[in-house]
Amino acid sequence: MAAYDYVVAADDRPEHREGFHMPSTEWREVFLPDESTRHADQARVFTELQRKRLKKQGHGRALHRNGVAALKAVLAVEGDLPEYARQGIFATPSAFEAHVRLSNGNFSLDRAPDIRGFAIKVLGASTPSSTGVEQNFTLVSQETLKVSGSADVVGIVDLSTSAPGAALRKVATKPQLTRSAVVNFRDMAKPFSGFATHDFFSIMPITFGDYAARLKLCAASTAVNKEARKDLAADIFGRLADDDLEFLFQAQFFEDERRTPIEDSSVRWDTPWLTVARLRLPRQAPDEALAETIEKSSFNPWIAATEHRPLGELMRARQAAYALSWHNRGVAP
Template identity: 85%
Template structure:
């Protein structure tokens, strides 16, 4: 059974450190601004913008009936599919699958906007936010500067290489790949990592050349249904809260279904979604992100949002 005995670890003066780290992402944004105009620091390349419905499952066990999952319900949702970098679709990358659930409610809060941000990797091989930011800094630096930084911090290079090995694993497309939260969120009194299970096992070998064309070709013929699953904390050995490099050893439970109906590209929707903020900290109190890495992301998201002048 899931446990409520999870704990977060707060580092001394971490808020100051997180604020300083956020400026690395500001520099990444500044570099992109010169080449591509105003936009996000990371996951800037929007592949597709989709309308969807988020349907909470019936008959969930008591421990899963928390927050927006307390009662069976169906909510409108917006979906943003993205590449982490500006490179071609066939290049190694971390893909993003962000979901904005609209008009949900919880036992304590009405009309909640709940954001879930998932990526194509299940784990992130870093020891904390400082190492993650170091990898971002290393990967976005000019070659000469990157070599100097790598020489000073060899452990950072090893971590970057380990994560790159995950990035180069084949990506078959947004409809046929699983996506993960990597870090946990609150699930009421419980804690859980999240997963979006692929909607199809039929792989299009040409998808990697044009990921948008693949998803819209599928949606021209029929809708897609993804399983939204939660993996609950049991103990710190098998399901550690703070260690993003560990694949949790616990069962997945389907708590909702993301239904994406037939649709064609919509320029107005794409612009609205591009201007919107997909931030895991936009959430019901029952689903607050957990862990030091996510608290660091909160500072980075806030600064990135202000720098690009996004819609509220």
């Protein structure tokens, strides 16, 4: 498959903007004492959620169980990227086939508050160190997550899925968790216009070779469908019945711990975005065979090229949770 002839104009490149600083390779992760034990204990919370859902709905994911759409895609890497961005699968202009899974964070119903997921599985990519790489990117409809670490995330999920009586008892005994939950629920309750017209973010960074970067998928359209909220799947497939959709895939690079903290998911990074690729969804209709394949797949950010591994304590906690979730789903790898 041929690469596309997209090039970022020189005047639009971050390094040509006033106040630009070259990305730094001096980023550092912070590892907590007994971290692996903590993460294993937290993963068991999600296992319990899976077990409860198994009785009602059969095998499925621990989180983002409710799939909205399964789609074919192409990730086309930009030409003429600056050296610091020519890393991993973005090293040379190329076009890779991909699968996309759109999802709701809630377990079944599409309702607010919620955090939507846009997961991308790049198939058969090449990097300077290997070929045939499967690269997963998982993005959500929020740019930040206002938590102090993975323990907060687990507590919020546990709180939101508890029965009313149990939830009230947890609120009474964990005021800090309650405050964190309220702040994040407010963010999740903000209007969501649909998967084609909303931006998506990685929240936490990944490595970009020796550099580090957060990721963003820019909305493919500004034409908001006021009826999209009633049926998100109908909205995306209605658009794809008429034309392709194209999203800008951008990276935001680490410069220093103050402006671009590696471990703090609550901080919006203060550095420019660079378009490193474009994600094209070609015209298509719902495909049951594709949907079955994608539902059986694991969209795990730790399935990645060595140049693009996830960073931060939150992402290491996800590694433990995803591994256990996959084991409990009852599908063949």
